[in-house]
Amino acid sequence: MILFEILAPKGCLMGSVMAAVDVLREANMLSRARAGRRLHGPLAWRVVNEAGRSLAAVVHCYTSREESDAARRKPTQRVLVVPPLMWITIPGLRRLVQQNAAVIPVVKEAYAQGSWVGACGTGLWLVARAGIVDHQPVPLSWLLQSRFAQDFPAVSIASESPLLVSSHMVLASAPNLMHELMLRLLDGVGLSDLASAAQEKLVVDPERQRLVVNIPEQVVGVSRDAPLYRAISWMESNAGRAFSIAEVAAVAAVSERTLSRLFHEYLGRSPLRYLNELRVKRAQMWLQATWRSVHEIAIASGYSEPAAFRRMFQRTSGMTPSEYRRRFTLRTPRAIWQVPPFEEVLE
Numbered sequence: 001m002i003l004f005e006i007l008a009p010k011g012c013l014m015g016s017v018m019a020a021v022d023v024l025r026e027a028n029m030l031s032r033a034r035a036g037r038r039l040h041g042p043l044a045w046r047v048v049n050e051a052g053r054s055l056a057a058v059v060h061c062y063t064s065r066e067e068s069d070a071a072r073r074k075p076t077q078r079v080l081v082v083p084p085l086m087w088i089t090i091p092g093l094r095r096l097v098q099q100n101a102a103v104i105p106v107v108k109e110a111y112a113q114g115s116w117v118g119a120c121g122t123g124l125w126l127v128a129r130a131g132i133v134d135h136q137p138v139p140l141s142w143l144l145q146s147r148f149a150q151d152f153p154a155v156s157i158a159s160e161s162p163l164l165v166s167s168h169m170v171l172a173s174a175p176n177l178m179h180e181l182m183l184r185l186l187d188g189v190g191l192s193d194l195a196s197a198a199q200e201k202l203v204v205d206p207e208r209q210r211l212v213v214n215i216p217e218q219v220v221g222v223s224r225d226a227p228l229y230r231a232i233s234w235m236e237s238n239a240g241r242a243f244s245i246a247e248v249a250a251v252a253a254v255s256e257r258t259l260s261r262l263f264h265e266y267l268g269r270s271p272l273r274y275l276n277e278l279r280v281k282r283a284q285m286w287l288q289a290t291w292r293s294v295h296e297i298a299i300a301s302g303y304s305e306p307a308a309f310r311r312m313f314q315r316t317s318g319m320t321p322s323e324y325r326r327r328f329t330l331r332t333p334r335a336i337w338q339v340p341p342f343e344e345v346l347e
Contacts, residue, residue: 003077236278
């Protein structure tokens with residue numbers, strides 16, 4: 001069991017604390033749904049104030065009885081989360097940091113013991129005061145960078161990266177990144193498959209959104225007369241059947257050689273590789289969110305032979321379709337689907 005200790009010091013953004021709890025609950029629910037039976041999830045958490053006292057009442061409505069019980073068991077690993085602090089003026093923020101001086105040794109000790117530490121937004125002031133970011137860049141909103149640099153001149157600031165992961169630490173520049181920060185922490189403690197599944201439910205994936213609505217303009221521009229646009233649009237619409245690259249070239253009104261050159265120049269891959277990757281991405285979505293058989297997915301991906309589909313899928317993704325489904329599924333086992341009702345499985 002992995003225990004997340006989420007700090008709620010004076011003046012913190014409680015919405016960010018609740019966002020952190022939301023991610024952990026979602027991950028536990030996914031873990032239990034996959035198992036298809038009543039089990040403890042792999043995660044427990046408690047919210048503590050600047051003095052280390054538990055604030056159980058704060059998250060009472062967010063925590064089930066078994067999660068409360070799990071928090072009392074001896075954890076195999078601990079994670080410390082530092083949420084952002086509210087601020088109107090920089091002097092006010094600095095006073096708030098001073099008022100939370102008791103948090104500093106807690107952060108320092110957790111990191112020294114090898115625990116993962118996550119910090120978000122103005123919570124980075126507390127982490128910097130603990131002296132554990134002196135040798136790595138810190139992501140910060142442009143609004144705070146100059147004042148942070150005044151307070152911590154030895155710490156470098158990463159202007160272009162909103163979220164950074166380093167040894168046992170995840171740092172995010174703003175409160176809206178709390179979900180992603182928590183997912184990266186789950187990945188860091190060895191729950192990458194669970195983090196990936198939870199991310200599908202909590203964070204928008206622009207690439208998958210584009211696959212759903214078939215809009216390749218983000219890649220090839222807005223000109224619908226462009227050969228590359230026509231080729232990609234047609235491939236996305238016809239990915240569920242077998243066809244040749246010659247057919248694609250004919251639709252794009254160019255030769256196969258020209259089509260290949262355009263794909264290599266603008267997408268960095270051949271038309272066939274692009275098609276295979278497109279089919280794999282679609283198949284991955286089906287494997288995660290449905291219980292269609294691999295044979296059905298192979299047919300829907302334009303392959304008459306499931307064995308050929310499996311080879312292509314493994315070559316492209318590095319694992320078999322069955323292994324991908326086992327690691328990243330978002331559904332309960334098919335045998336118990338709605339028997340008993342899904343709600344009872346999770347309660």
